[in-house]
Amino acid sequence: MQLFAIIVTLSLSVVGLALIVRAVVQLVRFMKLGQPVPAGSRTDDPKARSATLTREFLGHTRMNRWGVVGVAHWFVAIGFLTLPPTIVNAYGQLFEADWTLPVIGDWTPYSMYIEFIGLMTTLGIATLMVIRLLDLPSRPGRKSRFAGSTFWQAYFVEYVIFVIGLAILMLRGLEGALHGVDHYEAAYFVSYPLVTAFGGLGITTVQNLVYFWAMVKLGTTMIWMITVALNIDMGVAWHRFLAFPNIWFKRNARGRDALGPLLPMTSGGEPIDFETVFDDEGGEETQFGVSQVEHFSWKGLLDFSTCTECGRCQSQCPAWNTGKPLSPKLLIMSLRDHSHAKAPYLLAGGGKTAEGEEKATETQLKDVPAAALAEAERPLIGTLEDNGVIDPDVLWSCTTCGACVEQCPVDIEHIDHIVDMRRYQVMIESAFPSEAGTMLKNLEKKGNPWGLAKKQRLEWTKEVDFDVPVVGKTIDDLTEVEYLYWVGCAGALEDRAKKTTKAFAELLHIAGVTFAIMGGDEKCTGDSPRRLGNEFLFQQLAEENIATLNAAFGEDDEDETTRLPTAKKKIVATCPHCFNTIANEYPQLGGHYEVIHHTQLLQHLIDEGKLVPVTPVEGLITYHDPCYLGRHNKVYTPPREIIGKVPGLRNEEMHRHKERGFCCGAGGARMWMEERIGKRINNERVDEALSLNPDIVSTACPFCLVMLTDSVNGKKNEGQAQETIQVVDVSQLLLESVSVERVPASESAPPA
Template identity: 85%
Template sequence: MQLAAIIVSLVLTAVGVALISRAVAQIYRFVKIGQPVPAGSRTDNPKQRSITLAREFLGHTRMNRWGIVGFAHWFVAIGFLTLPPTLAQAYGQLFQADWTLPWIGDFLPFELYIEFIGVMTILGILVLITIRLLSLPSRAGRKSRFAGSKAWQAYFVEYVILTIGAAILTLRGLEGAIHHVEHYEAAYFLSYPLVVAFRGLSTETLQNLIYLTAMIKIGVSLIWMIVVSLNTNMGVAWHRFLGFPNIWFKRNADGATALGALQPMTSAGVPIDFEDPGEDDQFGVSQVEHFAWKGILDFSTCTECGRCQSQCPAWNTGKPLSPKLLIMSLRDHAHAKAPYLLAGGGKDAEGEEKATAEQLAGVPAAALAEAERPLIGTAEENGVIDPDVLWSCTTCGACVEQCPVDIEHIDHIVDMRRYQVMIESSFPSEAGTMLKNLEKKGNPWGLPKKQRLAWVKEVDFEVPVVGEDIEDLTEVEYLYWVGCAGSLEDRAKKTTKAFAELLNIAGVKFAIMGGEENCTGDSARRLGNEFLFQQLGAENVAMLNMAFGEDDEDESTKLPKSKKKIVATCPHCFNTIANEYPQLGGEYEVIHHTQLLQHLVDEGKLVPVTPVEGLITYHDPCYLGRHNKVYTPPREIIAKVPGLRNEEMHRHKERGFCCGAGGARMWMEERIGKRINNERVDEALSLNPDIVSTACPFCLVMLSDSVNGRKNEGKAKESLTVVDVSQLLLESVRTPAVADDADADSAPEPEPVK
């Protein structure tokens, strides 16, 4: 038994170590296929990055959002990293059954730790196996977050962990028996029942059982190593190694998710100068090797857990996009194409092969065939990513928010869109109208600039316009950035007028840019037209800097950022000006209107007194909530309005469900599956509310359209309204004229003057 155990274990060890060494080298070379990133963008503040990594791993801060799953996974992960000493001890036991690790083998704290973590690893993996087994049949098809994952790989990894955990516990019992533990000892506080069970066996039998169990522990570990070495795209196994660098190299050193701003478009790691682009600049991604190396690392790290898929509004409404399946497709394609790329293969801008026939002579036929596949293409074209997958994304950020290993899905999707839009001119036809309107009129509807001021004539107070009523913004406290929807869309204009009236009531000095406003470029950028975004953004930044009194020739006139205050009712404008205009030289202090309104209510400058009766449910706009973490102000405003009873939808805050308008989807038809706004409204209707509230003009339009449709179908009560939070607040702050008249009629007649 001993000889067999030694031979089997050492042979597997030699093969496993050789293969894992080769696999690590392959993955390293493979990740380096990707393009460089801007200098310092992934390595700045190494101390903070290390703290972030330690916090996310040791605290399991992202996994623990999933309750018992996070708790169980923590013990499995900790066990994997800290139980290798038991593997070393198993090697020693092959040669001497009662061998223990020197120095620490009989150190009580070490033995207690091994006992506890060993048992908790077994319990943890049993919980995860049970969840997977129960999820697949109980949530068949698209309802399971595991749909599309490679099930055999997951089960293989899970049962390997279970077997190794059982071997550790069994060895502990055998060790106690062979070391003649005759009564309960703390060192065996969990394995003592096994010690008792084995205690009556002969020494020879105990030795043979130790040889056998040690061989099983070592053999299963090495078989796992061999299998994952031969499957470098086995993310469910490799994520336990690659997750650490993927988290360390994440976009934000402080641990913030890759949401909010999109990254500037780069070529070979250098931001593209759109005023004078280089001849060889690569616009977007048309081949997998055009992704940055962090993208390649992202793809390889995916553990196929499906948390992104379970939260994706496109997937949940029957569309072909699953963030998980997209990342898996890119990973599998990249790994299959890697031998071709590592041999020097690749196509130039004209589609000509860069490598010589001699260089490609040893490349497998499968890799050469994979290299011919278009990155974006239909099934008939043998494309890696179907166009319907690419254009289904609303960039809501649910995938990025939920991913436990910090994969940056939106950046990769937009990079692929950029090439399709700017080079191939291939995108949904309806979006072309929006782009033309932005180019010619500066707004998606193509309306004349003077229309941006039409709403001002509908209010009975003065709204100063920069350049007409005031010279610049030094005379007011806030610039109110009205935005395209707030100026031009009838439903959104109600929000604009309500917010302006609230500012007037509170005595806040503000002004607007009027016809000088252009679209911020949010939809153009997320559609993939980076050039148009740069153009619109540069015009807006120049206009804003001038309006804030900045003079390029006189540095002393420039206002500090804290004095350049902008308030926006549109989360898309808010996000773009606050997070993306700094890329264009525009540094401003930007807040959302709900943040300012909450502040004014707290200060007593706005006092909600008139009851607004009814049950209300609040919808979180993605670009206000997930992208910018503004969840509390709208809810606090609602809580201050007397009469309202707030009830949350099942999906809210970090797990809020998109309205369907983000990522330029506002301007595209929704032809596949259920409409996303209908899915969201149906969730709201399950609460039977009187009011559905939000804080975004895009959401307001999408939810209103769906509610009106549901009313026509008889599925929603006619009294149901969709309003912005500011409209609710204004209704409560105002003292109704009807109430004043009623009070006057009921007042006693004054006595005649004598």
């Protein structure tokens, strides 16, 4: 038995170690195929990055949101990281059955730790196995987060871990029997029943059992290693190693998700400046977006290989949940499989020029497998008929809501990759949903998505009972007021959103807060064109707005002495998309401002006693979290606190709220595109709201307001919703409670 165990184990070990070394080399070479990233963007503040990695791993900060699953996975992960000493011990036991590790082998605390973690790892993986086995039958089709995952790989990994955990416990029991343990000892507090059972066997039998279970433990480990080494695209296994660098190299060193701002479009690791990109001869070689898998950065390729196919992103995706072809998990898996299949071709020097000509010679490609050559011919974006890797309907279904990024336990940056592919489609191929073209033309010609004249931006000011200061008309600049109120295109031009604008302005007036608005020369912040993929138009709009804002704040680019401190450049916005763009993306182009959302300011004014809700607003209310306010910018509390201060309101949360809030369907420029596949996302969200039988559905975003109102009105017409239900912004509710009667604001003094 001993000789057999030694031969089998050492043979598997030699093969396994050789293959795993080769696989690691292959992975490193594969990652180097990706494009560089801007200098320092992934390596800044190494201490913070290391702290973030430690916190996310030891705290399992993402996984633990899933209750039992998180706890079970934590023990499995800790076991994988800390039980390797048992591998060394098992090798020793092949040659000497009662061998133990030097120094710590007989140390009781170490033995107790191995016993406890060995047991909990085994129970943890058993729990995860049961959950996976029960999930598909109980949640058929799209409802299962495992739908589309590679099942044989997942089952293989789970059963391997279970067998190894079982072998550890068996070996502990056999060790106790060999060491003559005849009474309870703390060192064997888990395996003592096994010690007792094995204690009645003969010494030779126990020794043979040690050789057998050592072989089982090490042989299973090596079979796992060989399988993983031969399948370097096996994310469910490789994430155990790749998750650590993927988290360390995440976008934000201090741990924030890759949400909020989009990354600037880069070529060769440098951000593209559209004012200068064509000034030199190299401009024609600039890569606009991603049209081939090798155009992704090395971090993108690392993302793809790290995906563990857990499906948390898929379970939260609004597109997937409404019958559309986009699953963030399946998209990443498709990119992973394609990139690995194409890798031999790329490593041989293959690739296409901008004109579509082959870079490599026939000699370079002569040893490339036919499968890799065939994979290289597949278009990255293309229909099933075109043999495309990613179908256009998948690409354009994304609302950039951020649910996938927020849920991913290994920090994959789905939105960045989707937008990079959109950028190429829009800017080079001009291939995007036709309805979005109208929005782009209106932005180019009129500076707003509706194509309305700029003078109409001020029309709403005629509908309030007080004077609204306008920069460049009634005041020279913003030095005379506390805030610039950035009204935004929807707030100024869309009838439903204008109600929010007027309510918020009236609340500021009641509270005695001085503010002003722009004079109509401002343009769309560029949120929609940027998320559609038109980076050029975004930069154009943003730079014009930054110049307009700086002038309004009294800045002179040529005179440093006139510049205001950043802290005094205060902007408040009612649109989360404007809020996110000005606060998080304008700094990429030199525009630095202090930006808050209107719910944050209103909460502050209530806390200061400048706004006092007194009139009851009766009814049951449910609040919808705008994605770009909530997930992208972590503003969850202020709207709820405002609702909580309004007398008479009874708040009830929808099932999906806060971090797991469900999108309205308007983000990612989807506001300007038709939904032709599956159920409309806004209808899905409204159905969830109506299940509570509310009197009021509230939100804090003009896009959400439009989408939810459209759905509610449609359901009213179909008799599926009560006629009295309202869809309103939280500012409208607050105004209704603050002002007992709508008297001219000039006749009402601000509350003490």
